[in-house]
Amino acid sequence: MNKPYWYRIAYVAVAAIVILTGILVSNAYYLQLLTFIGINTLLALGLNMLMGYAGQISLGHAAFYGIGAYTTAILTVHYAISPWLALPAAILIAMAIAYIVGVPTLKLSGYYLGMGTLGFGMIIHILFREWSSITGGASGFIGIPPLEFGPVSFASGRNYFYLVWGFVLLSLIICRRIIDSRVGRGLRSIHDGEKTARAVGVDTSQLKLQVFVLSAAFSALAGFLYAHLVYFISPGTFDFITSIRIVTMVVIGGMASIWGALLGASLLTLLPEWLHSFSEFEMVVYGLILMSVMIFLPQGLTRGLMDIYERSKKSQNR
Amino acid sequence: MNDQKKARTDNQPLLEMDAVSKSFGGVHAVRGVSFWLEQGTITGLIGPNGAGKTTLFNLITGVFRANSGRMIYDGKTTHDARINELVRRGISRTFQNVELFESMTVLENILVGQYTQTRCGIWGSIFRFPWMVREEHLARQNAMALLEFVGLEAYAEQKSGDLPFGWQRLLELARALAARPKLLLLDEPAAGLNIVETAQLGELIKKIREQNVTILLVEHDMSLTMTVSDKIIVLDQGVKIAEGLPREVQANEAVIKAYLGTTG
Ligand SMILES: Nc1ncnc2c1ncn2[C@@H]1O[C@H](COP(=O)(O)OP(=O)(O)OP(=O)(O)O)[C@@H](O)[C@H]1O
Ligand SMILES: [Mg+2]
Numbered sequence: 001m002n003k004p005y006w007y008r009i010a011y012v013a014v015a016a017i018v019i020l021t022g023i024l025v026s027n028a029y030y031l032q033l034l035t036f037i038g039i040n041t042l043l044a045l046g047l048n049m050l051m052g053y054a055g056q057i058s059l060g061h062a063a064f065y066g067i068g069a070y071t072t073a074i075l076t077v078h079y080a081i082s083p084w085l086a087l088p089a090a091i092l093i094a095m096a097i098a099y100i101v102g103v104p105t106l107k108l109s110g111y112y113l114g115m116g117t118l119g120f121g122m123i124i125h126i127l128f129r130e131w132s133s134i135t136g137g138a139s140g141f142i143g144i145p146p147l148e149f150g151p152v153s154f155a156s157g158r159n160y161f162y163l164v165w166g167f168v169l170l171s172l173i174i175c176r177r178i179i180d181s182r183v184g185r186g187l188r189s190i191h192d193g194e195k196t197a198r199a200v201g202v203d204t205s206q207l208k209l210q211v212f213v214l215s216a217a218f219s220a221l222a223g224f225l226y227a228h229l230v231y232f233i234s235p236g237t238f239d240f241i242t243s244i245r246i247v248t249m250v251v252i253g254g255m256a257s258i259w260g261a262l263l264g265a266s267l268l269t270l271l272p273e274w275l276h277s278f279s280e281f282e283m284v285v286y287g288l289i290l291m292s293v294m295i296f297l298p299q300g301l302t303r304g305l306m307d308i309y310e311r312s313k314k315s316q317n318r
Numbered sequence: 319m320n321d322q323k324k325a326r327t328d329n330q331p332l333l334e335m336d337a338v339s340k341s342f343g344g345v346h347a348v349r350g351v352s353f354w355l356e357q358g359t360i361t362g363l364i365g366p367n368g369a370g371k372t373t374l375f376n377l378i379t380g381v382f383r384a385n386s387g388r389m390i391y392d393g394k395t396t397h398d399a400r401i402n403e404l405v406r407r408g409i410s411r412t413f414q415n416v417e418l419f420e421s422m423t424v425l426e427n428i429l430v431g432q433y434t435q436t437r438c439g440i441w442g443s444i445f446r447f448p449w450m451v452r453e454e455h456l457a458r459q460n461a462m463a464l465l466e467f468v469g470l471e472a473y474a475e476q477k478s479g480d481l482p483f484g485w486q487r488l489l490e491l492a493r494a495l496a497a498r499p500k501l502l503l504l505d506e507p508a509a510g511l512n513i514v515e516t517a518q519l520g521e522l523i524k525k526i527r528e529q530n531v532t533i534l535l536v537e538h539d540m541s542l543t544m545t546v547s548d549k550i551i552v553l554d555q556g557v558k559i560a561e562g563l564p565r566e567v568q569a570n571e572a573v574i575k576a577y578l579g580t581t582g
Contacts, residue, residue, distance in 0.1 A: 185430050
């Protein structure tokens, strides 16, 4: 019954699974796949705060992902700044841009907010592609250095896996704490009824802006980790399709659920890998699977699976 | 609290409305309405459907801006004040159609009601500074006390949307009280309640007044309005047509006409 107690157990369980996985899995390909799941989880986690809890949609989150990646690329390569200084810089720049973009766009709602963030995402994508003197243009940005911390090098797959999942665990705890606080209750009240929330005294515009900025920070962190994992970035990674994929992770995993972000990110990262064998039918099967999840588990995987579990428990008791 | 009760005799109005008007396109929902509410009193606001009662609530709480007229609350104008600013200054309300945060628990609804009374921000929630932990603890204690006041303490952890309708109304009342109002606006709080529930509500309203909260009550249930109100204001088609003690208003011809639908 005691919620914080269960959370702590869940964190310890995740940490244990991460450590064990790192020890048991030695195949480089699998380790990299798991690392990508971690990066995508960070993306989904940030957007879930905005969509699942505050009920605001963003179709442009790949922009913040890209801003994180390009900021660290430019700072570390062009200016030879340490990645560990580039990280806070990347996050702060993404947050500042989110703030500037958020003030006018979050006044919009529903479809219009979707359109506004979509337009923003496209502008940033074009900027990555066309501002070639700085970003390397359409052919991409090469030579991003690997991460190292004192004697520890993160160039190895295993260490990078631990690094990413360390950030994921930290982010899970941060999100959980926010959701269970006054701020989180304010966010959820917006989701349930924005007008009512305002009427009882919740400063809805300020809260929406704050959570938008927060989700941009998570995306920028993901972008930073992505850039130093693959050493090479190009605009294509941060386009409209990626924004949609992040939204899909949130919806498939389950809105307003922190574990949903984890589940959604895992599924959407693994699916394309499994589906390679379908070759040209890959996208068709991919689409079909997503459609069936939405048809049969409209609340997303987390809620859906929990409902199935509870139903089976009830029928056993009978 | 007892001293406050005595102090309410030297009355200065808590709310003063001065020729306030509001129209929507061609519909004049509120026309030149003036009245004042004395501290610690209950005022009944009655009138036929569409008279402009809810619109008046929305003007007082800052949801709508008046087209003309002045409103003075607690000695200061409310002109251009944001809704949450007015809540912080002590104006709190319930809704004609119950509007709870349905996916949240009963307790959480009250905690949201305390939003303007608490301060914890994003950093505070992440780092859990000691004073934030203390604030949260106090907020929960207050919320439980309010639930006890309306008799819902046993359902604190239930989803508010799952409560029976009558209890939802009580919860909404408790949520409004969570903002520590000086002025409480109740929009048809007895609508949909049975006789027993309505009587309980009447008792609660009287108890709330004893804490020196000023109440403006919109209610079609005349047995409730006439028994708890110190004063009645009657609105018809946006115009104030009568004001006075309950029995005066009941005998007023214009009021009887308005209710029989022979106006205009
Ligand atoms: N947001 C709005 N936009 C347009 N017209 C409105 C709006 N709100 C109220 N009105 C109109 O203003 C008039 C007064 O409505 P209001 O809801 O204030 O009446 P009321 O006295 O609360 O009635 P009831 O007893 O039915 O609740 C009505 O003619 C209504 O149609
Ligand atoms: Mg009304």
